[in-house]
Amino acid sequence: MSDDIEELIRMANQIATFFQAYPEEEAVNGTAEHIRDFWTSAMRARLDRYVADNGTGLHPLVTRAMGHLQQAA
Amino acid sequence: MALLVEPDFGTPKRETEKTVTVQINGRTITVPEGTSVMRAASELGQDIPKLCATDMVNAWGSCRMCLVEIDGVRGTPASCTTPVREGMSVRTQTPRLEKIRRGVMELYISDHPLDCLTCAANGDCELQDTAGEVGLRDVRYGFQGEKHFAEAAEPKDESNPYFHFDSSKCIVCSRCVRACEEVQGTFALTIQGRGFDSKVSAGTASDNFFGSECVSCGACVQACPTATLMEKSVYDHGVPNRSVLTTCAYCGVGCSFKAEMQGDQVVRMVPYKDGGANEGHSCVKGRFAWGYATHKDRITTPMVRDKITDPWRKVSWDEAIAFAADRFKSIQQKYGNGSIGGITSSRCTNEEVFVVQKMIRAAFGNNNVDTCARVCHSPTGYGLKTTFGTSAGTQNFKSVEKADVILVIGANPTDGHPVFASRMKKRLRAGAKLIVADPRKIDLVRSPHVSASHHIQLRPGTNVALMNALAHVVVTEGLVDEEFVAERCEEADFARWRAFVAEARNAPEALSEKIGVDPQTIREAARLYATGKNGAIYYGLGVTEHSQGSTMVMAMANLAMATGNIGREGVGVNPLRGQNNVQGSCDMGSFPHELPGYRHVADAVARGTFEADWDVTLSPEPGLRIPNMFAAALDGSFRGLFVQGEDIAQSDPNTHHVTAALESMECIVVQDLFLNETAAFAQVFLPGTSFLEKDGTFTNAERRINRVRPVMTEQSGLSEWEVVARLSRAMGYDMHYSSSSEIMDEIARLTPTFSGVSFARLDRDGSLQWPVNDKAPNGTPTMHVAGFVRGKGRFMITEYVPTEERTNRSFPLILTTGRILSQYNVGAQTRRTENSRWHETDVLEIHPFDAEERGIADGDRVSIQSRKGAVSLPAQISERMPQGVVYTTFHHPVSGANVITTEFSDWATNCPEYKVTAVQIVRSNQPSDWQVAYEEIKRTNYRTESEPAE
Structure with a gap:
């Protein structure tokens, strides 16, 4: 795994860890909105590809949030 | 303007709704209850002679100069300690009072050196002025007092780098002692001895000012009515003859100062009593540490080079700007539009920051703009916006x-925000x-x-x-x-x-x-x-x-x-901002996801407003944050960076990572006063302007927009905003301004919270706290009074999540970092002043038990090792530390504090986790590998081509 995806995974998991205190749908939305509002499209695309590959090590909320963002796109 | 001499009403203003009406010399005045007779008279324009009274401290009543007659009152009470009473009738000038005052003045002068013509306070001495006011014509007691003439006097205490103490000039009015107590709150000074032996002392008899508890805030110097405590700069240059009102460029308190000048020479900086943030107080940095502005290290000519190991080549502005623009455009052609970006500075004015973010959004064509607030208060922005709006x-x-x-x-306000701490x-x-x-x-x-x-x-x-x-x-x-x-x-x-x-x-x-x-x-x-x-x-x-x-x-x-x-006075959630314009740089749209006024780049309405005004299409996509820029540099997608007044190579965490990212880029443009640590990795250097040359505004931690006025012309010949506008034009976007005032007009036009702000308004009102708009035309001292900005306040669930940075047997201690009173941030300014005498090197503070366990004695050199790197520093054993925690500052680049810190960061904003790094401390007798390499970079990356011989 390259350094850049490791860093994105860590950041995404941190975001999900904050929102996991909320009911699941809110947590998914919160995570998705945060990534949408603060990440560049290249960072989102990189994480998207990682989710599509296998998504190992990602918080489940991140996986769902990325799916959410893809649907909205 | 001519020298601005603020009125001294003798005693502080009383703040109460209740008023009292009195007659003074037959004229009527109504003042707040508790006001002294002295102040009431002064407000009427009928000053009473005084020596021990000044309105920065409470009345003392010792000099017996301000006596008055009051109908129905026996004797001649001191007007400074006598509060007004309803219906009181006061006379401030009668033959009896004249006689008493003259007699008192005779006593003072009988024991005062009469070297007025050669005295540093000549022309700025209250004793001299008062002697004139009371009509002193003779001294019946002769001139043989102990303090007369230099041969009899004690030597001056010149230990403090900024002011001297000459006890022979002292009239023991205690104004300095009271200023230290009441204004600064340090209690460093006292009156030692009795009667004729009474004298001001900075602690014990063996102490001098430098070695004492004195924090050099300057309050005592300001309070002194004679030349006893006097700025050395006045001693050297003479009394100033003109003033410029401006704002300090150090911490987020944003103190207002009078720059007192002779021509283009700053003689001294004196805190401004009407300054909303400081109300006449100052600290050692703002009051005295401004010499860096004319330091020999200032670079005032643009420079370029092809490679970072080449010597710098001095060039014209046109060549430097063309060089930078060509490189940036070439990078974009090769790697794409998003391959360059920039960083704004919280040390620059709102106007300078605004044009940099505009250049990036409009001329670079992306939102890759971030600011040094990323590494300090970005969580404040996120947290308070989420909860309060x-x-x-x-x-x-x-x-x-x-x-x-x-x-x-x-927070450590006495070191980081000293004027607010007072x-x-x-x-x-x-x-x-x-x-x-x-x-x-x-x-x-x-x-x-x-x-x-x-x-x-x-x-x-x-x-x-x-x-x-x-x-x-x-x-x-x-x-x-x-x-x-x-x-x-x-x-x-x-x-x-x-x-x-x-x-x-x-x-x-x-x-x-x-x-x-x-x-x-x-x-x-x-x-x-x-x-x-x-x-x-x-x-x-x-x-x-x-x-x-x-x-x-x-x-x-x-x-x-x-x-x-x-939502009312006396309460609230108050960030103490690190640098002078952290608030302003954030307000001005320095974040990659927000346009000025904190509006998201994806907000089509807000973006449309800017597009219409700037005549350009803006990207709706958030850009890169600073840590993302470093990551993208290392993966090869980010190749060019414009850095305005920030030293990311020293201030950002995990130095190895940062410098590797900087080395990998093709063009770094640094706009700064000095060849800082980041400049070692730059190809273009554009000279910046010090706060003494800037024309604009700073916004402090209380949202107060203050004017920064130039006291001298730009040493480099160009304002920073003009340089950015030229670079922007060279990049293909037509940016023109005729003045910084025009930039503020654009900010006001595009930013709802600033809509009522203009230079003319600030010049008239002094300062304004945003929001300043139709709803709050005079600004907003207290936020969320009737309701939260977001409507209703939002409670957020705040689950505690331990940091991933953990101690273990290899790294059993936690390192935390901070700053010290005399130094500021990366030290670029304060290290180039006499402030360094208080803090010549960074040290590692360690608890006695932790030190003993490792065989470390006070002053020993120790190696601090984290998972990221190691540096060595002198140890200072300190009871201030808890066991298991060590502490250092990052004011000296060679210390390399950020060689140790990690890439861990805040979940929402990527603000680095500077405050928690697991480390081990061992005794050492040599610099770390990084420190050795650093010295080598100093030799290779900072060379300048020699000037051709004439």
Whole structure:
């Protein structure tokens, strides 16, 4: 795994860890909105590809949030 | 303007609604109850002679110069200590009073050196002026007093680098002693001896000023009516003859100063009494440490080079700008539009920051703009916007005068924000209670006449756990302000939060082991904050620079809302901003996701406003944050960077990572005063302007927009905004301004919270606190008074999540970083002043037990090793540290404090976790590998081509 995806995974998991205190749908939305509002499209695309590959090590909320963002796109 | 001499009313202003009407010399005046006769007379324009009185301190009544006659009162009372009474009739000038005053003045002069013509205070001496006022014509006691003439006098104390103390000139009025006590709150000075032997002393008889407790704030010098305490710069140059009102460029307090000048020469900086932030007070940095502006290290000619190991080549502005633009355009052609970006600086004006972010968005064509607030207060922006609706502190500084309980968390105001700390200490001496939450025993915990009710000496990284425990007590002990919450906050969010913090796992007893503080202390602190009437929270980077920085800001906002401590004077959640224009640089759209005024780039309406005004299409996509820029540089997609007045190579965490990223880029443009650490990796250097050359505005931590006025012309010949406009034009975007005032007009036009701001308005009103708009035409000292900016306050759930940075057997200690009074941030400015005499090197503070366990003695050189790197520093054994925690500052680049810090960062904003790094300390007798390499870079990357021989 390259350094850049490791860093994105860590950041995404941190975001999900904050929102996991909320009911699941809110947590998914919160995570998705945060990534949408603060990440560049290249960072989102990189994480998207990682989710599509296998998504190992990602918080489940991140996986769902990325799916959410893809649907909205 | 001519020299601005502010009126001295003799005694402080009283603030009360009740008024009293009196007659003075037959004229009627109405003043607040408690006003002195002296002040009332002065307000009438009928000054009474005085020596020991000045309106910066309370009346003392010792000099007997200000006597008056009052109908129905026997004798001649001192007007400074006599408060007005309703119907009082006062005479300030009668033959009897004249005679008494002249007699008193004779006594003073009989023991004063009469070297007026060669005295440094000649033309600026109250003793001299008063002698003239009272008509002194003769001294019956002769001129043989002990203090007469130099041969009899004690030698001057010239130990302080900025002022001297000449006791032979002293009239023992105690103004300096009282200023040190009442204004600064340090209590460093005293009157030693009795009668004719009385003299001012900085502590014990063997102390001089430099070695004393004196913090060199300058209040005593300002208060001194003679040349006893006098700036050395006045001694060297003479008294100034013109003033320029401007704003300090150091911390986020944003003090107003009179730059007192002779021609283009700054003679001294004197704090301005009408300055809203400082009200006439200053610290050692703002008052004295401005010499860097004309330091020999200043680079005033643009320079370029092809490679970072080439010597710098001095070029014209046109060549430098063309060089930078060509490189940036070439990078974009090769790697794409998003391959370049820029960083704005909190040391620059709002106008300078605004044009840089505009250049990046409009000329670079992307949103890759970030600011140094990323590494300090970005969590403040996120946390306060989420809970309250706006990215700013809630109060003005004056609000602290109404606080009853002050909760200081992760801030060290006496070092970091000294002028505000003095205001806070004044309130504490008047009876407000203090709670300090900090791993270190900072000065506020116990200093003269200030003692914290509770020092919560928590473990670094457990802030959120502490706030949850405090909130648990508030919720479970019935201390919630139910009426406030019901009326002002989102009901569902509050209910959810209440249930969360009430859980047993958030009780102090459950969290005390993690926090490292006994639960009873936490309970008592929570009760004190919640029930002590006005509870005010002040915080600093000890809150934000954590992996849960944003969570912590929200947790504090939760606590303030739950206890109703928002929306009036004396309360609030108040960030103490690190640099002078952190607030302003954030306001000006320096974040990659936000346009000026904190509007998201994806907001089509807001973006459309800018597009119409700037005649350009803007990207709706968030750009790269600083850490993302470094990552993208290392993966090859980010190749060019414009850095305005920031030293990322020194200030950002994990130096190896940062410098590797900088080395990998093709073009770095640094706009700065000095060849800083980042410049070692740059290809273009564009000389910047010091605050003494800038024309613009700074916005301080209380949202106060203050004018910064030039006192001298730009040493480089161009303003920074003009340089940016030229670069922008060279990049293909037509940016033109005729003045910085015009830039502010554009800011006001495009930013709703600034819509009522203009230079003309600021020149008229002094300063304004945003929002300044139709709803608040005179600004907004206190936010969220009738309702929150977002409508209703939003409680957020703040689960405590321990940092990933963990101690273990290899790295058993936690390193935390901070700053010291005499130095500022990366030290680029203060290291080039005499302030370095107080802090010539960074040191590692370590608890005696931790030191002993490692065989470390005070002053030993030690190696500090983390998972990221190692540096070595001298050790200082300190009882201020708790066991298991060590501390250092990052003011000297060779210290390499950020070689050790990690890439861990706040979950919401990527603000680095500077405050928690697991380290090991061992004795060492040599610099680290990084420090050796650093010295080599100094030799290779800073060379300048020699000038051709004429």
